[in-house]
Amino acid sequence: MTTVSLTVNGKAVSANVDPRTLLVQLLRENLRLTGTHVGCDTSQCGACVVHLDGKAVKSCTTLAVAVDGASVTTIEGLAHDGTLHPMQEAFREHHGLQCGFCTPGMIMAAVDMVNRRGHQLDEKTIREDLDGNICRCTGYHNIVKAIAAGAEAMGKGAAPVRQAAE
Amino acid sequence: MSATGIGAAVRRKEDHRFITGQGRYTDDINRPGQAHAYFLRSPHAHAKIKSIDTKAAAGMPGVIGIFTGADLATDKIGGLICGWMIHNKDGSPMRAGPHPALAQGKVRYVGDHVAVVVAETLAQAKDAAEAIAVDYQELPAVVDTAKAIGAKTVVHDEAPDNSVFNWHLGDKDATEKAFKAAKHVTKIDLVNNRLVPNAMEPRAAVGDYDDGEGIFTLYTTSQNPHVARLVLSAFIGIAPENKLRVIAPDVGGGFGSKIFIYAEETVCVWAAKKVGRPVKWTADRTEAFLSDAHGRDHVTHAELATDAEGKILGMKVHTTANLGAYLSTFSSSVPTYLYAPLLSGQYDIPAIYCEVDAVYTNTAPVDAYRGAGRPEATFVVERLIEITARQLGKDPAKFRMQNYIKKFPHQTPVIMMYDAGNYGASLKKALEMIDYKGLGKRKRDSARNGKLRGIGFSSYIEACGIAPSAAVGSLGAGVGLWESAEVRVNPVGTVEVFTGSHSHGQGHETTFAQLVSDRLGIPIDNVSIIHGDTDKVQMGMGTYGSRSGAVGMSAIFKAIDKVIAKGKKVAAHVLEADEADIDFADGHFAVKGTDRKLDFGSCALQAYVAHKFNGQELEPGLKEGAFYDPTNFTFPAGVHICEVEIDPQTGVTTIERWAAVDDFGNIINPMIVEGQVHGGIAQGVGQALLEGARYNADGQLVTASFMDYTMPRADDLPSFDVGMTVTPCPSNPLGIKGCGEAGAIASPPAVINAITDALGHEDIAMPATPQAVWRAAQKSISRMAAE
Numbered sequence: 008m009t010t011v012s013l014t015v016n017g018k019a020v021s022a023n024v025d026p027r028t029l030l031v032q033l034l035r036e037n038l039r040l041t042g043t044h045v046g047c048d049t050s051q052c053g054a055c056v057v058h059l060d061g062k063a064v065k066s067c068t069t070l071a072v073a074v075d076g077a078s079v080t081t082i083e084g085l086a087h088d089g090t091l092h093p094m095q096e097a098f099r100e101h102h103g104l105q106c107g108f109c110t111p112g113m114i115m116a117a118v119d120m121v122n123r124r125g126h127q128l129d130e131k132t133i134r135e136d137l138d139g140n141i142c143r144c145t146g147y148h149n150i151v152k153a154i155a156a157g158a159e160a161m162g163k164g165a166a167p168v169r170q171a172a173e
Numbered sequence: 174m175s176a177t178g179i180g181a182a183v184r185r186k187e188d189h190r191f192i193t194g195q196g197r198y199t200d201d202i203n204r205p206g207q208a209h210a211y212f213l214r215s216p217h218a219h220a221k222i223k224s225i226d227t228k229a230a231a232g233m234p235g236v237i238g239i240f241t242g243a244d245l246a247t248d249k250i251g252g253l254i255c256g257w258m259i260h261n262k263d264g265s266p267m268r269a270g271p272h273p274a275l276a277q278g279k280v281r282y283v284g285d286h287v288a289v290v291v292a293e294t295l296a297q298a299k300d301a302a303e304a305i306a307v308d309y310q311e312l313p314a315v316v317d318t319a320k321a322i323g324a325k326t327v328v329h330d331e332a333p334d335n336s337v338f339n340w341h342l343g344d345k346d347a348t349e350k351a352f353k354a355a356k357h358v359t360k361i362d363l364v365n366n367r368l369v370p371n372a373m374e375p376r377a378a379v380g381d382y383d384d385g386e387g388i389f390t391l392y393t394t395s396q397n398p399h400v401a402r403l404v405l406s407a408f409i410g411i412a413p414e415n416k417l418r419v420i421a422p423d424v425g426g427g428f429g430s431k432i433f434i435y436a437e438e439t440v441c442v443w444a445a446k447k448v449g450r451p452v453k454w455t456a457d458r459t460e461a462f463l464s465d466a467h468g469r470d471h472v473t474h475a476e477l478a479t480d481a482e483g484k485i486l487g488m489k490v491h492t493t494a495n496l497g498a499y500l501s502t503f504s505s506s507v508p509t510y511l512y513a514p515l516l517s518g519q520y521d522i523p524a525i526y527c528e529v530d531a532v533y534t535n536t537a538p539v540d541a542y543r544g545a546g547r548p549e550a551t552f553v554v555e556r557l558i559e560i561t562a563r564q565l566g567k568d569p570a571k572f573r574m575q576n577y578i579k580k581f582p583h584q585t586p587v588i589m590m591y592d593a594g595n596y597g598a599s600l601k602k603a604l605e606m607i608d609y610k611g612l613g614k615r616k617r618d619s620a621r622n623g624k625l626r627g628i629g630f631s632s633y634i635e636a637c638g639i640a641p642s643a644a645v646g647s648l649g650a651g652v653g654l655w656e657s658a659e660v661r662v663n664p665v666g667t668v669e670v671f672t673g674s675h676s677h678g679q680g681h682e683t684t685f686a687q688l689v690s691d692r693l694g695i696p697i698d699n700v701s702i703i704h705g706d707t708d709k710v711q712m713g714m715g716t717y718g719s720r721s722g723a724v725g726m727s728a729i730f731k732a733i734d735k736v737i738a739k740g741k742k743v744a745a746h747v748l749e750a751d752e753a754d755i756d757f758a759d760g761h762f763a764v765k766g767t768d769r770k771l772d773f774g775s776c777a778l779q780a781y782v783a784h785k786f787n788g789q790e791l792e793p794g795l796k797e798g799a800f801y802d803p804t805n806f807t808f809p810a811g812v813h814i815c816e817v818e819i820d821p822q823t824g825v826t827t828i829e830r831w832a833a834v835d836d837f838g839n840i841i842n843p844m845i846v847e848g849q850v851h852g853g854i855a856q857g858v859g860q861a862l863l864e865g866a867r868y869n870a871d872g873q874l875v876t877a878s879f880m881d882y883t884m885p886r887a888d889d890l891p892s893f894d895v896g897m898t899v900t901p902c903p904s905n906p907l908g909i910k911g912c913g914e915a916g917a918i919a920s921p922p923a924v925i926n927a928i929t930d931a932l933g934h935e936d937i938a939m940p941a942t943p944q945a946v947w948r949a950a951q952k953s954i955s956r957m958a959a960e
Contacts, residue, residue, distance in 0.1 A: 025296065035200075035201075040194070041197075041201035042194015044198070044200075044425075045375075046373045046374070046375070047458040047879045048458050048878075049458065049880055051878070052458075052879060081194065082192075082193065082194035083193065083195075085194075091193070095192040095193065098188070098192050099184055099185065099189070099192055100184060102185070102844050102845070104188060104191055105426070105678035105679070105848060106372070106373065106374065106424065106677055106678030107187070107188075107190075107191030107196045107423065107425065107678070108373040108374040109373045109425075110192060111194050130892065133887070134887040134888040134890075135887075137886070137887040138886050140886075140887075141373065141879065141884050141886060142373065143371055143372055143373050143426050143428070144678045144848075144852045145852050146851035146852045146854055146855030146856075146885075146890060146893065146916075147851075147885075147886075147887040148851040148890075148892050148893055149848060149851065150887070151887065151892065
């Protein structure tokens, strides 16, 4: 067993884990942050996307021991003081989710997309950039609309998550 | 229309928990003292199990228990069942082999369940499973749908030629006569490709046993927890119903695959008592590929007869349907009663005959997947119609219009009585939306750029809300297909609705609440929808077949009628008026012709305090239930038009335009309905362009992860242009038809018709991958060069 210490959603945490433990297992099983999901185990579907030091990673293919000392933001850490992040709000407003299982990863990937590519995202950019996330319910139509709207809203005031988390 | 009532695009009440990571899916549930299960699965498609040695594994760290089929037999735990009896043409019953939850003597597909290890951690369970020594005697496998009947390899001794049943529907003689009179006959051979449903949430189960009370609890990823309890109790023998609670919490998509009662949840709930600990299992994605029920997998020959004017005279269909290695819960109904009765499509066809051979193979069980039988039927009909129009030199839109059913009700030759529709209106609207008139120019523009452009139509019909129960019972169903609702009004007028429907993405917590808010005139936030727990909802049939609106909401509608009727009695006493003089509107009970009125909440309080009436004459309280059994199926229908451009250099097909016009009858929430259409189209486009489950000749599934099986991604799809026409359904009080499967039913033939239009020939199968399209395009180019 190995001790891992890191910051999750702004709080210092440490856990004693089997060295093969994945970051997603640390989050879900040790910390009971079950908003991050596992949809495929092969880094294809993106249901497990979290932010590691402000950048999107797939937590199902990241070892917990590899993130010692890092700062992780999960879907549970995105809203602040009861106020939803603009991207969360956009997903609800534009019906960008149905069963909700891919949604945490979609929202975390979308925020990262805005951090990398700015607030004015056209449909083609969003669709191409989203190729690491699979949704089986929505046909992506409303997810694309939600991300475009969320990106714009992020530009109008709310701080991007990278700064908010750090 | 109020801002939250029927017809409003109300934002979903359930979304807050999903967008904040607070959804509660089965794998999120952890019980105190929980152990973990891992299933040892067969690596062979077909083998005898000579022996299983668990000794070494049992001594491994953390192992709590290891169980095999022998242990289930000792405890008299029954096998999994198929709940729909189909009879052969000769009247004999279908041939069903046993389906033990853990293999007994033989394994029949890769992924078949051989043993379960229960350990302190999942890693320890996996490690121990590797130490189980199974001595297999490998047998040859039968994999190919078309070659299963009469193959040397026999999957089940009960079906010596691998035939589960040979079934038929329609009038063979009348159909033959129609073909004799025909001027033109179109003949096609089709494969409806095998698919893996792939809900994003993998299946999972947590079994728990309370020794003090003798009660089992199963948390499971189910679309129909009450049916699961019924089967686990009455057929498999886990425990009597009053000692078995089944909870389906948030479920991350189903698409049919979570209707069925599987081995894993059966074993988890049984094992919980064996080991005296809660037992949890969650599938990884490859387990999902191997063991979730697959969809489709038909091989079909079909013919369409027309007269000299292009009027359709008759249709003949022969289909071989692969049901896999075991009969899954509703597998037998899919290629029979959910398929052949849809073969009339939207067309006036005087004679239809359909024969279906269902076969066993050494592959995963096949059962309902979004649309279930209806996409397969629509693919046959709409390919036949399109090709016939091309062969007759007719415009495909005009040919459809010529043959549409125009008078309702309409009795087809294959069971269905269509109650209402206006197919021409949907076609006309879709043609405008896609700018059909501009197609010629767009084709020429594409050609100038070295591309091939094509357009494809699909006029689909769907049958939802399978019913009435007595009718489906006469066709072999083991269950009734009504729905239940209980409306509990709290003393201050807030309302809890307990429904037998189950939501796993459909948004019932919003749409059902809209209905209640609308009818009772109370704020939508005062309404809670409760589902998915057999301890809370007494009985229900669950969600599949686009039935929750038409059937589930109709049950709520009926229960609300009773609440209002009871409320009128209470109000009559409070307002000192005759009950017949009380009206209910806009949330108030009022005495006709006066200004005396009582709001809904005050009426509820009066019902509970019971101060204003004699409790012997009128029962206190305000709570009513209803069971609603529909009088007919509902018949959503519509027209989808797909326009593609093919790059013959790369074989890449790009969907340039998509116009969908659907008639779902009355609509509760257009935002949610359009979302259902988008998702359905995406799944159908996946089938048409990307997805295909492939077994090799040895029965190994070679597409068993998202690295091998192509799921539609955002950049594979366009945005969709979605429109509606409305002819209310006459058979239910809300006029609703159902919208959950339409997109998946309509879209595959629209895509393939568009691709074949672009190619100028019909030689392409699903999935039309870039490689397949490239090959087909080379054929087009060499033909064009020859011309």
